[in-house]
Amino acid sequence: MPTSALHVARTGLEAQDTRMRVIANNLANIGTTGYKRDRADFQTLAYQDTRVAGQRSTNETAYAVGLNLGTGVSVQGTSRINTQGTLATTGNSLDLALDGPGLFQVELPGGQQGYTRAGNFTLSADGQLVTSQGYALQPGIQVPQGASSLAIAPDGTVSATLPGESAPAELGQLTIANFPNAAGLQAIGDNFLIETAASGAAEIGPGGLDGRGSIRQGMLESSNVNVVEELVEMIEAQRAYEINSKMISSVDEMLQNANQTL
Structure with a gap:
């Protein structure tokens, strides 16, 4: 379980790094004639189905919910926002x-x-x-x-x-x-x-x-990049990156404690 959490957090770091690159490119082209801003789109990675909803729990009952563990996130693609510039x-x-x-x-x-x-x-x-x-x-x-x-x-x-x-x-x-x-x-x-x-x-x-x-x-x-919107997205990406980084540190501490205990 801790090892899986490390992998999930790593995918989060990579996704947010890509998002920051997209935001940086938008801000770099704020003065580019006719430029249309890009947006990073995300998707979940494959799920590990430990238990499927509806699976029999006993001869007479079935599980109402499943046990599905996500394996992280990836960048699905970049969407060009074709709104009119000034x-x-x-x-x-x-x-x-x-x-x-x-x-x-x-x-x-x-x-x-x-x-x-x-x-x-x-x-x-x-x-x-x-x-x-x-x-x-x-x-x-x-x-x-x-x-x-x-x-x-x-x-x-x-x-x-x-x-x-x-x-x-x-x-x-x-x-x-x-x-x-x-x-x-x-x-x-x-x-x-x-x-x-x-x-x-x-x-x-x-x-x-x-x-x-x-x-x-x-x-x-003019470019359709809105500086305020990009800065807000940049802060969101930075916070998400920090959280995923904190997750890696926390899981690392859990592994150290487990090794010392065992």
């Missing part, structure tokens, strides 16, 4: 934010499709709309040299005034990607997510339609 006005016409669900599409190296909420875009040397890493926004938008008054409508329609013309010309339209299970997307760093079997296939369309968010030009979405 939209901050920047005044930069190339900064875009999504007001509602959805993701911008980006072509990653090797032709892989990436998705992001970070809309701090810029123009490449040839006038293409790209991320800060130089990855092209999809569908590709080419802004002619000398164009002015670049405007991006909530539905993604891009227009600009070309040299020698007075009326704005349409340059193309950005589309937004939605997923049946956005929490199933895999984070690969650099603010990018990629599609997985769990996320389902991307559903592409204009902003503001079929549940997709609208595009807000001249704005960026």
Whole structure:
């Protein structure tokens, strides 16, 4: 029994250590554009059924309750919390934010499709709309040299005034990607997510339609990390870690007393 308690406490230490790592990553990304906080989810480990409820205790009676001993806890996974972050006005016409669900599409190296909420875009040397890493926004938008008054409508329609013309010309339209299970997307760093079997296939369309968010030009979405909530979770994780550590110390003392007595 004491040895089992040591094992259970050890799983508790490992689980809380992982939880602290998730919280630390959230706090580290509090200033990251479009970042969505993660939450550590826990699950119980297998139970040892010493006695099953309903098992016969005598020829005429049965146990009303069982004797089931848990073997600890583990981290089931991390859930991405996709709540809307605050939209901050920047005044930069190339900064875009999504007001509602959805993701911008980006072509990653090797032709892989990436998705992001970070809309701090810029123009490449040839006038293409790209991320800060130089990855092209999809569908590709080419802004002619000398164009002015670049405007991006909530539905993604891009227009600009070309040299020698007075009326704005349409340059193309950005589309937004939605997923049946956005929490199933895999984070690969650099603010990018990629599609997985769990996320389902991307559903592409204009902003503001079929549940997709609208595009807000001249704005960026802030991280949805709440410092107060993260600090409260950090204190809870710290207390839980201390309790499991205390459990190991207590069981160790019990084993020492048993050895000295016997």
